[in-house]
Amino acid sequence: MATLEIKDLHVSVATDDGAKEILKGVDLTVKAGETHAIMGPNGSGKSTLSYAVAGHPKYEVTSGSVTLDGENVLEMSVDERARAGLFLAMQYPVEVPGVSMSNFLRTAATAVRGEAPKLRTWVKEVKAAMSELEIDPAFAERSVNEGFSGGEKKRHEILQLALLSPKIAILDETDSGLDVDALRVVSDGVNRFKASGETGVLLITHYTRILRHITPDFVHVFAGGRIVESGGSELANVLEAEGYVKYTGAQEAAGV
Amino acid sequence: MTAAVDKPHSHGAVVPESSRAEWFTSFDVNAFEVPSGREEIWRFTPMKRLAGLHTGVEATGSATVEVDAPAEVTVETVERGDARLGAAGTPADRVAAQAYSSFTAATVLTVAKETQASAPVLVTVTGPGAGQVAYGHLQVRAERFAEAVVVLDHRGSGVYADNVEFVLADGAKLTVVSIQDWADDAVHVSAQHASIGRDALLRHTVVTLGGDLVRVSPTAAFADKGGEVELNGLYFADAGQHFEHRTFVDHSQANCTSNVVYKGALQGNDAHTVWIGDVLIRAAAEGTQTYELNRNLLLTDGARADSVPNLEIETGEIAGAGHASATGRFDDEQLFYLQARGIPEDQARRLVVRGFFHELLMKIQVPEVRERLEAAIEAELEAVGV
Numbered sequence: 233m234a235t236l237e238i239k240d241l242h243v244s245v246a247t248d249d250g251a252k253e254i255l256k257g258v259d260l261t262v263k264a265g266e267t268h269a270i271m272g273p274n275g276s277g278k279s280t281l282s283y284a285v286a287g288h289p290k291y292e293v294t295s296g297s298v299t300l301d302g303e304n305v306l307e308m309s310v311d312e313r314a315r316a317g318l319f320l321a322m323q324y325p326v327e328v329p330g331v332s333m334s335n336f337l338r339t340a341a342t343a344v345r346g347e348a349p350k351l352r353t354w355v356k357e358v359k360a361a362m363s364e365l366e367i368d369p370a371f372a373e374r375s376v377n378e379g380f381s382g383g384e385k386k387r388h389e390i391l392q393l394a395l396l397s398p399k400i401a402i403l404d405e406t407d408s409g410l411d412v413d414a415l416r417v418v419s420d421g422v423n424r425f426k427a428s429g430e431t432g433v434l435l436i437t438h439y440t441r442i443l444r445h446i447t448p449d450f451v452h453v454f455a456g457g458r459i460v461e462s463g464g465s466e467l468a469n470v471l472e473a474e475g476y477v478k479y480t481g482a483q484e485a486a487g488v
Numbered sequence: 489m490t491a492a493v494d495k496p497h498s499h500g501a502v503v504p505e506s507s508r509a510e511w512f513t514s515f516d517v518n519a520f521e522v523p524s525g526r527e528e529i530w531r532f533t534p535m536k537r538l539a540g541l542h543t544g545v546e547a548t549g550s551a552t553v554e555v556d557a558p559a560e561v562t563v564e565t566v567e568r569g570d571a572r573l574g575a576a577g578t579p580a581d582r583v584a585a586q587a588y589s590s591f592t593a594a595t596v597l598t599v600a601k602e603t604q605a606s607a608p609v610l611v612t613v614t615g616p617g618a619g620q621v622a623y624g625h626l627q628v629r630a631e632r633f634a635e636a637v638v639v640l641d642h643r644g645s646g647v648y649a650d651n652v653e654f655v656l657a658d659g660a661k662l663t664v665v666s667i668q669d670w671a672d673d674a675v676h677v678s679a680q681h682a683s684i685g686r687d688a689l690l691r692h693t694v695v696t697l698g699g700d701l702v703r704v705s706p707t708a709a710f711a712d713k714g715g716e717v718e719l720n721g722l723y724f725a726d727a728g729q730h731f732e733h734r735t736f737v738d739h740s741q742a743n744c745t746s747n748v749v750y751k752g753a754l755q756g757n758d759a760h761t762v763w764i765g766d767v768l769i770r771a772a773a774e775g776t777q778t779y780e781l782n783r784n785l786l787l788t789d790g791a792r793a794d795s796v797p798n799l800e801i802e803t804g805e806i807a808g809a810g811h812a813s814a815t816g817r818f819d820d821e822q823l824f825y826l827q828a829r830g831i832p833e834d835q836a837r838r839l840v841v842r843g844f845f846h847e848l849l850m851k852i853q854v855p856e857v858r859e860r861l862e863a864a865i866e867a868e869l870e871a872v873g874v
Contacts, residue, residue, distance in 0.1 A: 311831055326819075326822055329847075336826070340829035343829070344830035349785070
């Protein structure tokens, strides 16, 4: 059973005025079969947590630990983390001109699975996954994310999630910028990924609306670079009603 | 002020020409002054490495020109007095004029009217050898409604300057790929002139991969209305190499279209590339549509890419005109994204570079040439350990 364990994580980012600490001691354990929602106001460090776990070079871990099934994630390169079973669905997926989606997906699947998928079954697998996410097959020949709308990019993030089947998936504001239909399609995709019960999900969001589609087992409130309160899914309802004012001292709605 | 001291016979201070329309051209080398390197058109070129091409060095050898052409294409070797030569354009710098004044025999390829060449014409130009100097001349004639693909393959050692002409009659379609894959010592200065007839189409691609100093200046001029030209370029410069490309599209006729896309990658200390993209839309060229783009990818520190688009417009009655230029390092966000999907860093870098050139490679319609270039790019990446 997969377990992602984050202990007392401190992370800094370089700025013009020197290093600035963003994460100030995060403790969180995500186990297979669990869905955790991290909710918090803008600027609280939610996205930094996801990038730091994925290994983005911009973020420096100054202390603490991150392990996946006991293995030290912080010693791994970005691609090693992905191959070990971590997946980050990004808030702003990157465009890679001249690299076709199909080439990218196959290269990634080959790397993560350790061998090239058999061509015949692979084509079927991709087609099926695209159809479940209501993605036009023509996207396979387009450059990675280039000229995609916000919703198309997010669907493709979930497509990668489906094809790479990681142990733990971190979804960074996957709901942002989605209309009602796209939100349903994307949420259904995440629920299919969860259905095996052998994978863990860490869902980072500002708003509660995606939690009506993907039910969390745990809700954590993130403020000032760490988790300030944890509870069950009922905590999301409290946040929806009261916003983050209690944690930030400023009025900021958590509702739709 | 020192310019006057260094050049006592100068006809005046060196000032950049205000307009491409006023550029001096001549077939006679003596009509040009010996350039000092400060002139606008020479200021990026390391003159010392030109091996005297700009100061009148005489030929000491000759390049070997081999032509592999299908039966529909006539291949001739002609004397320098042949009346057809010079039809596509006039040298606009001293080295091109030197080449025009110095070649002894020219190769002329003719695709007869309403004929489609059944296979690409392959012209292999092998340099005169290390330490030797040669001049050359090639003319490709596509008569009315003729269609052909011509691949110019430059290889070997030595110093070589030439003029290459493309004469497209009305309705002709000519695709040209000029590959400069020279040995490390080679110096090549090539002026390539195209004259494009009514409703004719030229697709011209320059590929520069090897040589110490390579300077290619493709010029396209429209002889009548409705012509279309694509000037594409792909270059990959390694440590110490100087690759310079100067494109000029002269829009003097109405309703013509031009599109210029040059992309380069650089790696290693003192790898230097230059792209100058001149487009002139003269007053008569109403309905012109033109765009030019240059992108450079710096793979390592110590490399330098200069990029200068120049767009002159003398009429407001055009369909569209634009340019773009950008030079950058590897995009770390792209690498992070690919790696975050499990793709190892070296493989991710290759994907990004291949993607960068993809658009241009897809425009090369000769599969063997495209495959060779893909392999060459792989080899370049291999060499630097990317």
